[in-house]
Amino acid sequence: MESGNSIPYSGLQGSDHYQPIYNTIVNATGCHDAIDTLQCLREAPFNTLNAAINVSRISSAWYPVVDGDFIAKYPSIQLANGEFLHVPIIDGANSDEGVSFGPRGINTSAQFESAITGAYSLLLTHPLSSTNISQPAQSPPESLSLPLSPPSWYPHISPPISAILHR
Amino acid sequence: MTLGCAAAPASSGALYRFTAAYAGDAVFIANRRLQCQTWAAAGVPAYCYRFNAQPYGNTIYSGVPHFQEIAFVFDNPTGLGYAPAAPNPFTGKPQSFFDLATLMSKTWASFINSGDPNGWIGQGPVSWPEYSLSAPQDIVWDANVTNLAYAEADTWRAEGIELINSFNVAYQR
Numbered sequence: 001m002e003s004g005n006s007i008p009y010s011g012l013q014g015s016d017h018y019q020p021i022y023n024t025i026v027n028a029t030g031c032h033d034a035i036d037t038l039q040c041l042r043e044a045p046f047n048t049l050n051a052a053i054n055v056s057r058i059s060s061a062w063y064p065v066v067d068g069d070f071i072a073k074y075p076s077i078q079l080a081n082g083e084f085l086h087v088p089i090i091d092g093a094n095s096d097e098g099v100s101f102g103p104r105g106i107n108t109s110a111q112f113e114s115a116i117t118g119a120y121s122l123l124l125t126h127p128l129s130s131t132n133i134s135q136p137a138q139s140p141p142e143s144l145s146l147p148l149s150p151p152s153w154y155p156h157i158s159p160p161i162s163a164i165l166h167r
Numbered sequence: 168m169t170l171g172c173a174a175a176p177a178s179s180g181a182l183y184r185f186t187a188a189y190a191g192d193a194v195f196i197a198n199r200r201l202q203c204q205t206w207a208a209a210g211v212p213a214y215c216y217r218f219n220a221q222p223y224g225n226t227i228y229s230g231v232p233h234f235q236e237i238a239f240v241f242d243n244p245t246g247l248g249y250a251p252a253a254p255n256p257f258t259g260k261p262q263s264f265f266d267l268a269t270l271m272s273k274t275w276a277s278f279i280n281s282g283d284p285n286g287w288i289g290q291g292p293v294s295w296p297e298y299s300l301s302a303p304q305d306i307v308w309d310a311n312v313t314n315l316a317y318a319e320a321d322t323w324r325a326e327g328i329e330l331i332n333s334f335n336v337a338y339q340r
Contacts, residue, residue, distance in 0.1 A: 001199075001202070002236065002237070002240070003195075003233070003234070004194075004195060004198070005195075005198055005199055005202045006198075006202055007198035007201060007202065007335060007340050008198075008340050009193075009194035009195055009198070009340075010194075010340070011338050011339035011340050012339050012340055013339070074335065074336060074339065074340055075340060076198075076201070076332075076335035076336060076340060077336065079201070079202065079205045080205075082209060084205075086209060086211045087211065087282075088206075088211060088212040088213070088214070088278070088282045088283075089202070089206060089211075089212075089213050089214070090213075090214045090215075090216070090275065090278055090284065091199055091202050091203055091206075091213060091214075091215050091216075092199065092215055092216030092217060092218060092236070092305070093191070093195040093196045093199045093216075093217065093218070094217070094218045094219070094231045094232060094233060094234075094235055094236060095217055095218065095219045095230055095231040096187060096191060096229065096230030096231045096232050097190070097191035097194060097195045097196060097232065097233050098186065098187035098188055098189065098190030098191030098192070098193075098194070099187050099191070099229050099230050099232040099233075100232040100233035100234075101190050101191070101194050101195075101233070102183075102186045102187045102189070102190030102191065103180075103186055103190065104178060104179055104180055104183070105178060105179070105180040106180040106181070106182045106183070106185075106186045107180050107181040107182060108181075108182070109182075111180075111182075112182060112185070112186060112189075115186070116189075116193075
C-alpha cells in the first residue's frame with residue numbers, strides 16, 4: 001500500500017453529505033426528471049457531464065463515502081474490530097510526506113494549534129473542536145517531535161530560523 | 168542523502184520542520200504504523216517501509232516527499248511518463264539509484280508472486296523483516312547506504328504518532 005492505506009489521509013463523510021452534491025449534478029445535467037437518475041448520468045454526453053462536475057465545489061469532493069454498506073464504518077473502527085481482509089501486505093510511506101501536505105508559514109505554537117484546529121483542513125473534514133483538541137494542545141510540541149530523526153534533513157540551519165526550526 | 172548547509176525559505180515558517188513532521192504523521196505515517204501494528208496483532212504478515220532516497224527534482228529542504236518512491240517500485244529508470252510535467256527522477260543520479268530501483272521492483276515482484284518479499288534469486292544481504300509488535304521494524308530504502316536498505320526500529324516519534332492514532336474517530340476516518 002502506497003499513497004495511503006486503510007485509514008485515509010482525510011476525514012470521511014456519509015451519504016447525507018454527498019446527496020446534495022449528487023442532486024446538484026443531476027440538476028445540472030438535466031437528469032432531474034429521469035426515473036433512474038444514475039442511469040441518466042451514465043448516458044449523459046461527456047461535455048454535459050464534464051461541465052456539471054468540473055467546478056471547484058464538486059471536483060474536489062470525491063472521497064470514499066461511509067454509506068454503511070460498501071464502506072460500513074470508519075476504517076479505523078474496522079481495523080480495530082478485525083474487520084479486514086487477512087492477507088499479507090506491503091505498506092509504506094516516505095520520510096517527508098508532510099512536506100507535500102503540511103501547512104506553510106507556521107512560526108509559533110499558537111499558530112500551529114490554530115492551523116490544525118481550523119484552516120488545515122486536509123486531514124479534518126470538520127476541524128477538531130477546542131474540546132477534543134485539548135489533549136494535543138496541552139502536549140508540548142517538543143514531545144511530539146523529538147527525536148526528529150528519522151527523518152533529519154536540517155542538519156545546519158542559518159539564523160534566524162535555527163532557534164526553533166528543529167522543534 | 169548528502170546534507171549540506173541549507174535553510175528553508177522563510178515563507179515555509181519558523182516551525183516548518185515541526186509542522187512537516189506532524190503533517191506527514193497525520194496524513195500518512197501514523198496510519199501506516201497503525202496498519203502494520205494491526206496486521207501483526209492479527210498474525211497476518213505485514214512488510215512496512217520508509218522510502219528515503221531523494222530523486223532528482225527535489226531540494227534539500229523538501230526531503231523525500233510524497234510520490235518519490237513510484238519510479239523505484241516500478242523500475243522506471245528512464246522516467247517514462249514524467250515529461251513534460253516533471254523531469255526524469257533519475258537525472259544525474261549515480262548507479263546506486265538505478266540499483267535501488269532494481270532491488271525494490273524485484274522485491275515487490277517477489278511479494279506479489281509468493282506473498283514473501285524475501286528469498287528471491289539474486290536478493291542482496293538485507294532481508295525485509297515481517298512486522299511484529301514485540302520488536303517492530305520497517306525497512307528503509309536508501310540509495311546512499313551500503314546494500315541500499317536496512318531495517319530500523321519503527322519506534323520513532325512514537326508518542327506523537329500514538330496520539331494522532333488515538334484521534335482517528337474524531338478525524339472521521
